[in-house]
Amino acid sequence: MRLPIRIYYGDTDCGGVVYYAKYLTFFERGRTELLRELGVPMAKLNDEGVMFVVIKAEVKYLSPCRYDDLITLDTQITETSGATITFSHSITREGATAIAAQGITAVASIGRDGKPIRIPQEVRAAILGKRS
Numbered sequence: 001m002r003l004p005i006r007i008y009y010g011d012t013d014c015g016g017v018v019y020y021a022k023y024l025t026f027f028e029r030g031r032t033e034l035l036r037e038l039g040v041p042m043a044k045l046n047d048e049g050v051m052f053v054v055i056k057a058e059v060k061y062l063s064p065c066r067y068d069d070l071i072t073l074d075t076q077i078t079e080t081s082g083a084t085i086t087f088s089h090s091i092t093r094e095g096a097t098a099i100a101a102q103g104i105t106a107v108a109s110i111g112r113d114g115k116p117i118r119i120p121q122e123v124r125a126a127i128l129g130k131r132s
Contacts (some may be wrong), residue, residue, distance in 0.1 A: 001034040001076070007069045016067040023059050027089045027105050030075030034087070038126040050120055052107040055084065059103035070094040077127055083109045083116040085127065 011022045035042060045051070065071055071091050079086040090102040111117045119127075 001030065001037055001074070003030055003033050003073045003075070005029070005071050005073055007065055007067055007071065009067055012067045018065040018069075020059070020061065023061070023091070023101050023103065024057055024105075026071075026073050026091065027057070027059075027075070027087070027103060030073045030089055031087050031105060031107070034075045034077070035123075035126075038129075040123050040126050045120065045123070049112040050117065051110050051112075052085070053110055054105055055108045056086075056106040057103065058105075059101060061101050063098065063100045065091065065093060065100050071100065078104070080119065080124065080127055082118050085109075085119065 005026055007018055011018050013019045032042070042052075071093050074090045074092075076088050077085060078088045084106055086104060086106040088102070088104050091100045092098070093100055109117050109119045109123075
């Protein structure tokens with residue numbers, strides 16, 4: 001899934017370079033939009049007591065993005081298990097071919113009590129349908 005994102009002033013540090021932690025915010029957008037594209041009803045799942053929490057996040061910064069850049073975030077699901085989903089992310093600047101940042105995030109499915117639960121079948125089916 002490809003998502004265009006404009007870099008705003010609030011995304012940057014005092015030098016106009018994207019603040020390092022903002023990349024995790026961009027990754028969150030990518031995960032959310034990919035699941036939305038797959039038809040995964042996050043609000044409904046939350047109402048039913050199913051939540052996804054980040055259990056791992058890695059970012060490799062290769063070249064800086066700056067204020068007013070238009071970037072493209074590419075997000076894909078790379079792995080699933082009983083209770084986890086792993087996403088890969090890469091960011092490129094408009095007009096560039098080199099990757100500016102890349103990383104992974106992994107989320108775990110938990111219940112209201114905070115304990116791991118299996119990924120609901122409807123989510124698993126949506127993910128598997130996209131990967132095939």
